[in-house]
Amino acid sequence: MNQENINVDDLKKWIGNNEVVTDEVSQGLEKRFRATLDIDPGEPISGQEASSGIHWALAPAVVKSSLLGKDSHPTKGGFLPPVSLPRRMWAGCETEFFSPLFIGDIVTKKSSVFDINLKKGKSGLLCFVKAKYEFFVNDKLVIKEFHDIVYRDFIKQQKTEILKNELPTFKFDYEEKIYTHPTMLFRYSAITFNGHRIHYDYPYSVNEEGYKNLVFHGPLQATLLLRAAEKFKKTKVKKFIHKGVAPVFANDNLFINIEDKGNNEVNCYTSTLDAGLTMKAQAFF
Numbered sequence: 598m599n600q601e602n603i604n605v606d607d608l609k610k611w612i613g614n615n616e617v618v619t620d621e622v623s624q625g626l627e628k629r630f631r632a633t634l635d636i637d638p639g640e641p642i643s644g645q646e647a648s649s650g651i652h653w654a655l656a657p658a659v660v661k662s663s664l665l666g667k668d669s670h671p672t673k674g675g676f677l678p679p680v681s682l683p684r685r686m687w688a689g690c691e692t693e694f695f696s697p698l699f700i701g702d703i704v705t706k707k708s709s710v711f712d713i714n715l716k717k718g719k720s721g722l723l724c725f726v727k728a729k730y731e732f733f734v735n736d737k738l739v740i741k742e743f744h745d746i747v748y749r750d751f752i753k754q755q756k757t758e759i760l761k762n763e764l765p766t767f768k769f770d771y772e773e774k775i776y777t778h779p780t781m782l783f784r785y786s787a788i789t790f791n792g793h794r795i796h797y798d799y800p801y802s803v804n805e806e807g808y809k810n811l812v813f814h815g816p817l818q819a820t821l822l823l824r825a826a827e828k829f830k831k832t833k834v835k836k837f838i839h840k841g842v843a844p845v846f847a848n849d850n851l852f853i854n855i856e857d858k859g860n861n862e863v864n865c866y867t868s869t870l871d872a873g874l875t876m877k878a879q880a881f882f
Contacts (some may be wrong), residue, residue, distance in 0.1 A: 762843055
């Protein structure tokens with residue numbers, strides 16, 4: 598695949614494309630979300646504040662099975678542009694929290710394609726799609742984010758090469774370790790209605806997309822970072838910016854580290870022993 602095969606001007610016609618979807622922060626979703634993160638699910642009640650990060654599980658794309666692509670994402674060319682590069686990954690996003698979500702809230706998610714660009718990366722051509730998502734409750738904007746999605750090429754016969762990224766060398770102020778059990782990935786795919794096969798279909802992930810194992814979800818990593826930052830600061834995040842650096846795989850130890858920067862700001866990192874740094878973020882309180 599090379600740049601001549603992709604007409605970025607045609608793709609840019611998708612800028613401004615939008616959709617509106619309504620969903621509920623239900624008691625059932627809250628229980629399943631907690632259980633997936635190894636939190637006591639308890640018995641959520643209407644009006645109780647919902648878990649941080651649950652908005653990434655709201656209003657997913659819902660299409661019938663015959664309209665899914667080979668990777669089991671919805672066929673390209675609906676809301677998102679028909680990028681011909683085969684791999685689609687969560688690259689990161691910038692999220693502002695204006696008000697909490699509560700159990701029982703009816704949430705309207707308004708999505709729009711904000712920008713589309715081609716870039717040359719170390720692994721070849723990359724296409725970045727920036728989407729804007731706004732979450733409303735009773736016409737009040739409660740969450741706004743800009744989400745970066747990256748599409749890239751790959752050669753099926755080649756395994757994905759993972760270069761070890763450097764980690765900051767200073768002493769961290771907070772650390773967690775989480776084992777990336779395949780059931781955690783399966784459950785997160787289920788509650789987010791994410792059909793992408795790299796997260797639960799081992800033969801597909803390894804044989805078709807060249808990964809060494811099942812791939813840990815980007816928004817799940819971001820959720821763990823967000824929640825760790827809030828546990829460390831003992832208050833809710835107002836703004837969260839994160840960027841994926843390297844893939845994380847099932848059956849591994851994922852390390853979460855927090856660095857207190859003062860002035861109501863922390864730096865957050867995830868890492869594995871093999872890949873080094875895998876995601877970095879800033880949380881503002």
